[in-house]
Amino acid sequence: MEENKRVIDVRHLSKTFGTNVVLRDINFAVDQGDVTCIIGSSGSGKSTLLRCINLLETPTAGEVLFHGQDIMKGHIDSASYRAKVGMVFQNFNLFGNMDVLKNCMIGQTCVLKKNEEEAKKQALFFLEKVGMAPYINAKPRQLSGGQKQRVAIARALAMDPEVLLFDEPTSALDPQMVGEVLAVMRTLADEGLTMLVVTHEMAFARDVSSHVVFMANGVIEEEGSPADIFGNPKKELTREFLSRFRNG
């Protein structure tokens, strides 16, 4: 019964770049409806972990199970796997040669093989949800960072992903834009979207997530409910990391 709800299961995952060990024996799971936040200082391997889950990096060892199937074993094609696992990047990565609407349609028409009309309907629905529907004719270079990120979220949502990965979605934005993007993410979390968020926004992790993972030096140092991690951290490294945010 529990197994049915499990979307992503990471087991003994390791990643090395040359002799540099970035991730060491990572184990954790994401269930349907979970909002998992991964926190930790820069260089702790958070982003690499997220990129391994989406196969943008190939893990050196271990396995990533998607509904119980190992995504690296070959019976799942990595492109069709990625279509079910959305990703939002720190630098937005909107397609510069397409306008906002096309950005949100191309994946649907070209990967999901939907017709134009259906794709447009879906794209407009999600663009409206993130408050970007009026900007369908704009090119990405004509938008602000916060607007770009909201379009990027709509683009990912338009694929109807089972889980959405966020790689520091607000790190390249000013405080006001951070607010607009986080507001969208909160709404999505409230609606029950399964999310895995790498973030430096401690308030978001504390208030919105159902599960918090703290990483340091390529290992999961501590994980638990937000109340546990923020209210009663057990490890010294976690306390030290969080104290900087409380004081600041």
Add this chain to the structure above:
Amino acid sequence: MPQANDFWGWIAYILAHYGGSFLRGAGATMLISLVGTAIGCLIGFIVGIVQTIPVEKNDNAAKRFFLPIVKFLLSVYVELFRGTPMMAQAMFIYYGSMLMFGINMTMWFAAFFIVSVNTGAYMSETMRGGIISVDPGQTEGAKAIGMTHFQTMLHVVLPQAIRNIMPQIGNNLIINIKDTSVLNVIGTVELYFTTKTVAGNYYTYFQAFTIAMVIYFVMTFTCSRILRYFEKRMDGPDSYNLATTDTLAYTSGMVSFPDPRSNQRGNL
């Protein structure tokens, strides 16, 4: 006949008697350059695209075996044709094909062929540069929504790469307009060949080549402006229209688009 030192007189005389020949020569030059550049770009695009296909760990054995061989052969082609003068290539191919393989190329076929493969060699490197200059984030964004390498290239990377190499395509066209002049060594009747012939008739080299210079410049300048116009067109308009007329609604969605999933799927 004008006096020996009457410059403008000679220009007028040549134009009056040989104007048609000059136009035919210029036409041949333009035709060879345009066709050669177009086919060369096509060759270059294909070679550049093949050169940038990544080999991944989980690719099948055939791809991992053949792709490096194909890439090697293509780089041999690029290096050979970039590394030798087009004039020498013209002689080598035109006379070589007859001697070695018994192929009697027509002069026109030889001209198109030589300019095309030459441009192709340059364009493939340009294309490779264009492809790797597109931000890797674009590829990652495309992969993250499930696009294959082919789809990513077709919809995301190539349109941006081609936009970025447009100035270089213009360069190549202009270079071709000028460099088709070397084809006179295999007897191609283009602008340079015509000019030399006309000049030789009355020893009016200065006057005849003045006319040729003007024609060459008009051709290259016109082409460069036309290409610049295409570049602007590719960039699209500088501004955009909001999809509403209600200014109060600018920052929020104003039309309630129905949830397309509501009748398709029950769960999220």
